[in-house]
Amino acid sequence: MSTATPAAPTTAQSVWLVAEREIGSKLRSKAFVISSAILMLVSLAGVIWAGFAAGSSSETPVAVTSDSARYVEQVPNLELTQVASRGEAEELVRAGDVDVAILADPASPVGFSVLGDEGVSSTLLMQFAQVPTVELLQPQDGVAALGFIAAIGFGVVFLFAASMFGGTIAQSVVEEKQTRVVELLISAVPVRALLAGKVIGNTILAMGQIFVLAAIAVVGLTVTGQTALLQGLGAPIAWFGVFFLFGFVLLASLFAAAASMVSRQEDIGSTTTPLTMLVMAPYFLVIFFFDNPLVLGIMSYVPFSAPVGMPMRIFLGDTQWWEPLLSLAILVATCVAAIVVGAKIYQNSLLRMGARVKLREALSR
Structure with missing residues (x-):
């Protein structure tokens, strides 16, 4: 009597299995849940306080x-x-x-x-x-306080989400290498599916946070009667969500690739520090130069800062209709290139233990 061998999962099924694993591990993490809850509560309190302060002011x-x-x-x-x-x-x-x-x-x-x-x-x-x-x-x-507040809002959300989830992806990759779990994983799913699942899973979580924060802003401004301000923020927030999606996929792919080049948690910084600087740069630039049209214009077309720079310009009413579309096209093209390069580095470095893999070696194989 013979039994049928279960069919191997397809690439799409493998990707989703890894994504589910990533999502489940984050949702079971007390640190992730608590930090997310604190962020949401602080955001809600800030929006409601600002709304009531504006609404209760004298004529x-x-x-x-x-x-x-x-x-x-x-x-x-x-x-x-x-x-x-x-x-x-x-x-x-x-x-x-x-x-x-x-x-x-x-x-x-x-x-x-x-x-x-x-x-x-x-x-x-x-x-x-x-x-x-x-x-x-x-x-x-x-400074113009309203523009400054918007700059802080876009900058903080981008910095918090990108750095938190990017760092989480890097730690997850190195932990799997260090404990040899990765050898079991790639025996069940292709290496590229493992990378895609990690990126997709964390992207879903990051976008979930963005949608919740947007909902908090809408509810808070509606409750406090700030409908005019809500109308002004609608388009910038929507564009921020679109730009953040592709910007995060770009960064997540590079974080995973960079982490795959080392085998110990204490060595993560040696390969991810440049990416961390790329995440921090838009935050500081948009705060210090939020009222500088030249700097914001450059930021809105540089892929790593476009998720902050372009929504800020839209909020200020300083864009032509075609500019967000052109900036988004540049970002998407860069995102595709980053995925291709990141996948090659990840595939060539994932099973190499011991000393740090040099970038040239990771790209040359």
């Missing part, structure tokens, strides 16, 4: 002209003072009778500009659907 005295009043008639917490001309509006701002003046401005992406004396309240700017042009009568060194 802001604002000067408007006849051709600019229509832009702010529906904006809450504004005490409007009608003036006949820009000159009269400037006098009221200089005298301190009003905080700002709203003036029609065809050059502004939203059709009007905000005229202040030495600065403009970030709470006021947050009430507009898009960031208007800001003009100061007595400019001082400072």
Whole structure:
């Protein structure tokens, strides 16, 4: 009597088996669950606090002209003072009778500009659907708070998710090599399927966090009545999700490949440090240069910083319709190239134990 030999799993089935293993191990990790919960709670508290702070603020005295009043008639917490001309509006701002003046401005992406004396309240700017042009009568060194807040938001989410999951992938690869578990794994699934499963599994988890954070922002802003700000953030958040997806796959592939070149946990930093710097660079650049069109423009086309730079430019209303599509095409092409190179390094290095595998050797075989 003979028994049929079970059919070997297909490549797709192998990839999904590895992905399920990665997802399950993370969800069973108390450290991952606790850190994710803390991130979600802090994000929710921040959004709700900012919304209530904006909603509960007292009315802001604002000067408007006849051709600019229509832009702010529906904006809450504004005490409007009608003036006949820009000159009269400037006098009221200089005298301190009003905080700002709203003036029609065809050059502004939203059709009007905000005229202040030495600065403009970030709470006021947050009430507009898009960031208007800001003009100061007595400019001082400072930053536009709303843009700064958006820069921190995009930068922190990208840095946290990419570094956490990238580091997790690297540790997982080295742990499997160090304990020889990898030899059992590749006897059951192809090496490339093992790499693909790790990348897909962690990508699903990372994107899950992004979607939850986006939902928190939507719920928080809706509960606090900040619908105008929500409309302004909708497109940038959506684009951030798309760019983050391909940017994370790119980084995850490289993290796995870099980790496969070493056999001990203490040696991970020797191959992944350059990638860690690539993750940190967009965070610092977008915070320090969020109001610099040249730097943001360059960031939005460099694959490693595009997931932060392009959504930031979209939020500021500083892009043409075709720019996000071109930037995304560059990112996707780079992602494909990174997967091909990463898979070759991973396949050539995974079973080599002992001393660190040199990059040239990993690519030459």
